[in-house]
Amino acid sequence: MTWLKLWSSSTKDDAKSTEPSRTTEAIESVTQTIDAATTSIQRETNQVLHSNVTAFTQPQTILATVVLTTASLGIFRFYKTYLRRIPQAVNINPSFLRRRSLVGRVTSVGDGDNFRIYHTPGGRLAGWGWFPGRRIPLDRKELKDQTIHVRLAGIDAPELAHFGRPAQPYGQEALEWLTSYVMGRRVRVYVYKADQYSRVVGSAYVWKGLWRRDVSMQMLKAGLATVYEAKSGVEFGKGDEQKYRKAEWWAKTKRKGMWSGKNKNFESPRDYKSRHGVGNPQNEVKP
Incomplete structure (x- = not known):
């Protein structure tokens, strides 16, 4: 359908x-x-x-x-x-000079007025000498390029034999005195300037008992250094020049060291350098 x-x-x-x-x-x-x-x-x-x-x-x-x-x-x-640790004098910033000081341990003494320190910033409070990783090297290979060469400011010690020149009387005594006074000890160095021989010129202080001693002052008192004499290049800490001259006068009066009169033909380090044609004593190359 x-x-x-x-x-x-x-x-x-x-x-x-x-x-x-x-x-x-x-x-x-x-x-x-x-x-x-x-x-x-x-x-x-x-x-x-x-x-x-x-x-x-x-x-x-x-x-x-x-x-x-x-x-x-x-x-x-x-x-x-x-x-921050400073390995060598050439690594010191110019802004550091005459403003800051260096703390370190003396690792070697080269002459009667210079030595080397291993910079230990912060001292024992920063762990140097007791905290792991804050060890002070003793081996010469480890110390290579890791120490600051310090030239004591304001004084001049008798010369050792250098570059074919004979040693001065009391040169060895000055070296032995400085070695016994600072070797292996912690010192504080107030740095004043850097020289062209990768050193810093400064005043060094070391603790002896409860007192802090000016190393340059003590050498002058021992009669094993003279006040630095030069027409230019001289460096002293604030107020040190007069204190150093007074210490030298005291040593002469007491006939200490080179002033004892045993050396009849006394010649100051400055005169010795002038006679041998050495330039600025404070910039003289030291081993």
Whole structure:
């Protein structure tokens, strides 16, 4: 029958037309769910970012950051200024001269008025001599290029034999006295200048019992050095020149060392150097 065919065909067409509609609805539902989730995530992310930005802009956070940065820079500056070890005289910054001092242990004595120290910044308080990693080398190979050559300021000791020149009377005695006085001991050196022979000129102090002794002063009192005499290049600590001249006068009065009168043909270190054509005594090369 014709009407039955028509009814049947219409029913099938309706079924076919509803299938795309349901698929579209499902897709739209999934899309809406995704959009809702995305919106929620964005909202939460914005809230977290806003919370973090707010936290970083809080006065407490800013203050803590400033304090931490300042402390870090301060520690680094303190280390660089006071705890960094200086291996040789050539490594001393010019701004250091006449402003700071060096603490170190004497590792060798080359002549009656110069020696070498191994710089130990901070001394025992910084662990030198007892803390692992703060050992002072004893072997010459380990000490190579690791010591500061110091020339005592303000004095001139009798010369040893150098470069074919004969030794002066009391030159050996001056060397032995200085060796026994400072060798292996901790000294503090106030540095005044650097010379062209990779040395520093300065006043050295060593503790003897409860008293701190000026090494140059003690050599003058022992009659084993003279006050440094030159037209230029002389270096003294503040107020030291008059004290040194008084100490030399005292040694002469007491006939100490080279002033004992045993050396009938006395010649000062300065005159000896002039006679042998040696230049500035304070810049003379010493072994």
